Amino acid sequence: MLVYTGPYRFVLVCTGLCCSVPVHTGPYWCPCPPPSYEACAEAARWLQAQFREQPRVALVCGSGLGALAQELSDPQSFDYRDIPHFPRSTVQGHAGRLLVGRLGPTPCAILQGRFHLYEGYSSTQLVIPVRTLALLGVHTLVLTNAAGALRPGLEPGHLLVIRDHIDLPGLAGRSPLVGANDDRFGPRFPSMMDAYDPALRRLALSLAPKELRARSGVYVGVGGPSYETPAECRYLRRVGADAVGMSTVSEASAARHLGLRVLGLSLITNIAPADELPDDDDDDIGDDVTTGGVGPEPGADTPEALSEHERGAGGCPGGRAAPAGAAGGPGAAAGPARARPGGAGGAMTSHAGGGGR
Template sequence: MDGSYEACAEAAAWLRARLREAPRVALVCGSGLGALAQELSEPQSFDYAEIPHFPRSTVQGHAGRLVVGRLGSAPCAVLQGRFHLYEGYSPAQVVVPVRALALAGVHTLVLTNAAGSLRPQLGPGHLLVIRDHIDLPGLAGRSPLVGPNDERFGPRFPAMTDAYDPGLRQLALALAPKELRARPGVYVGVGGPSYETPAECRLLRCLGADAVGMSTVSEAAAARHLGLRVLGLSLITNSAPGDEDEDGSEVTAGGAGPEPHPAALTGHEEVLAAAQEGARHLRALLLALAPKLDEPGRSRTRPDAP
């Protein structure tokens, strides 16, 4: 199992031979969000184990299936489960599905995740529409683009200035149900699998991050390398632990005084439950977005692969 062009092209050819209609939009479901596939009409389903070179999903809340059908009017592929560095996969293996689907005809990628809030105004149940990201593994050399560059995927030094498509971001903010209280912000990707300490959360806030998670950034980098449009959506499931002074009261980042300590989730089961609570509103948003997702964007920088 590898992430080479040949491996991804073989996976794409396997899919094209079996699909009634090639997808043009792909949606990656984060923890607890796999029920989004239920919105597809005329679905075809494939276990990851069937698809050549696809890794195996090992995390609770990730079903490990690719479901292809129509989301509204858009031919769409839904990945019920993704892959993470903390599972032991290399960055190149993590992005095999993204690369394979791009070679199969996808031009737009929607990345969803369950994330922890780093800001008091961004509470559980809110939606962060990702404006930008901080890729901590990538900055440390664990990027899917490390190593010899294959020009068939994209250029050696892809720009990440507009990693997340501004037009799709504005549409998502405009169409989001009011229950999601959507706002734009910065997502920081970490390696995991342990949840962050209070000191780590202080650091991430200082870096300018609004939410933290253990996925998404590698997939976004690979997608932009391929020239795909990318929309990133973080469903906030918990508040990260905050600062405490010696008497246990909360201290704000600006030092303005004590605040109640936010509730912090400590288990993956709680994250899954919180994600499922907000998934209904997220499904409504994606159905409203579907027609626009199928419009090829101007940000694509490479010709369609054969």
């Protein structure tokens, strides 16, 4: 925020959202540089001093999926705000806690909540937890998310085991690997071939309950926070995506940079348009061309003249919180179901409301 310090003098003061010092300690000067190796190492040392056992597998829980932490035996819990250099979770359904314990015989770390570009964080801030846990000895990262289906046949409650991803923010220069490379994290140009470990993917497909209808596919990450328009959904499907969400891709890129094995799981919570939407303007354009008209009559594009489809136009349906009662969906959010307005060729199914994805 801007703080007045004298005539014509203002200074920028960090209030704690982007840095590790809690807000209650008061304003402090903060140039907010990109998180460095040293910052992640400091967070790792702080956690190592607290851990009773070092985790070897880490899980990042997406919207509404944090209840998996209840399966941990003898867990330790740490709020993100207490861990040096960790950002704050600001999205509903993201508790903002790190839990460490055992899932079966395996020491695990579970991140209840992640960070997103749409919260105002930089791409490098999104991956501070992943890099910190890698420095603590984690070798495998499981990324979960709630996502919208683009591929016909994917329904709410189904599981997509991610085979590959399309990182739209990364392709536009918002990758967490942009900037000076620190070789202690990994190479300048990491390969993303088999970014999602094939052996882990096969294992997940073989173990998934039948009711989840698990299948592999391609996840596309977008920036958000607005949900996708029908035209954007058609574009994403045409470039090869099966499901869409606002997370995961930055964490996967950073994890591969670090040499971690990655498993990605998308719980499908809503359906994007399944058919081409009709273009109601085609007839008007044809009339203008053939008759020499210069456009529709005055008032033709008023709300009263709009078709039902045009009045109902909007994005891919709502929140990416786990659907109430979804088979196999741990911690499924029970947000109110909202139905997409009807209309030719683009009717949406009902979906769970609330929560970012």
